Amino acid sequence: MSDPGGSPRLYVGRFAPSPTGALHFGSLVAALGSYLRARQQGGRWLLRIEDLDPPREVPGAADDQIATLAAFGLRPDSPVGYQSRSAKQHRAALERLIECGAAFRCGCSRKDLPADGVYPGTCRQGLPPGREARSVRMRTDTSGVECFTDAIQGRYCDHPGRAGGDFIILRGDGLIAYQLAVVVDDSASGITEVVRGADLIDSTPRQLLVYHRLGLAPPDWMHLPVITDENGRKLSKSDDDDPVVARPPAEALRLALRALGHEPPAGARLIETQLDWALTNFDVSRIPRGPIAVGEAST
Numbered sequence: 594m595s596d597p598g599g600s601p602r603l604y605v606g607r608f609a610p611s612p613t614g615a616l617h618f619g620s621l622v623a624a625l626g627s628y629l630r631a632r633q634q635g636g637r638w639l640l641r642i643e644d645l646d647p648p649r650e651v652p653g654a655a656d657d658q659i660a661t662l663a664a665f666g667l668r669p670d671s672p673v674g675y676q677s678r679s680a681k682q683h684r685a686a687l688e689r690l691i692e693c694g695a696a697f698r699c700g701c702s703r704k705d706l707p708a709d710g711v712y713p714g715t716c717r718q719g720l721p722p723g724r725e726a727r728s729v730r731m732r733t734d735t736s737g738v739e740c741f742t743d744a745i746q747g748r749y750c751d752h753p754g755r756a757g758g759d760f761i762i763l764r765g766d767g768l769i770a771y772q773l774a775v776v777v778d779d780s781a782s783g784i785t786e787v788v789r790g791a792d793l794i795d796s797t798p799r800q801l802l803v804y805h806r807l808g809l810a811p812p813d814w815m816h817l818p819v820i821t822d823e824n825g826r827k828l829s830k831s832d833d834d835d836p837v838v839a840r841p842p843a844e845a846l847r848l849a850l851r852a853l854g855h856e857p858p859a860g861a862r863l864i865e866t867q868l869d870w871a872l873t874n875f876d877v878s879r880i881p882r883g884p885i886a887v888g889e890a891s892t
């Protein structure tokens with residue numbers, strides 16, 4: 594990406610785990626992929642703990658995630674960021690979206706929604722009589738399409754208005770939703786490319802809509818292969834799936850590099866040697882689109 598003036602922008606990447614449990618093998622792949630990409634672009638790499646959902650947070654998980662990443666040599670270039678500290682900016686963005694009509698207050702609870710989960714537009718024109726505002730939704734348009742070209746997955750388009758309809762940016766429990774917070778924070782940190790697992794690719798069109806409505810320039814995108822268990826199920830931190838710490842670090846790093854399509858020389862046994870090799874040899878065109886089962890990476 595370049596500035597309008599033509600001078601190249603400094604690359605800024607990030608890894609943004611929610612502190613809902615120990616990092617799993619898929620998280621290591623995402624962290625490593627975003628780190629290598631940032632280093633290869635001569636850029637900076639940031640770490641942001643997405644601690645916006647206290648009910649789902651596991652005490653100690655954030656510190657544990659930071660320590661796990663450091664054990665692999667994945668240390669951020671700035672002090673670790675915490676999403677909970679930008680509550681003011683999240684609220685300001687929410688108010689702006691409501692004021693300009695891009696978002697609206699909604700009085701529906703889950704039981705008011707149809708079984709297909711697509712929001713029927715009940716409160717779009719104002720709260721129906723007798724309803725109180727519970728949440729805030731982003732206004733979508735059924736013909737509105739958001740497209741981007743992903744560095745791995747290629748061209749991707751979706752109609753946020755058709756996929757799920759007007760989506761939540763302030764939850765009924767008063768918490769700011771991921772789709773808004775991630776845009777505000779990535780933009781405030783000057784992230785130039787979001788590198789994350791492809792399980793989140795269907796969120797990207799909704800986030801693009803938020804960028805556009807806030808008048809912010811969106812970053813570039815690179816969605817890494819999803820790592821699944823042997824049954825094809827995505828690994829989950831909350832379910833304590835395949836924690837990174839279950840394997841010796843050098844073995845876990847080799848497997849993570851393999852999942853990204855890279856095979857360090859057999860003699861590279863130490864974390865540092867493998868990472869050095871990866872920094873010199875990282876090549877995005879070798880990364881598979883996925884999904885990849887953990888077992889496949891180990892053979």
Ligand code: GLU
Nearest residue numbers: 609610611643775789793
């Ligand atoms: N916090 C999300 C997670 O832990 C990642 C969000 C993102 O990278 O945009 O899965």
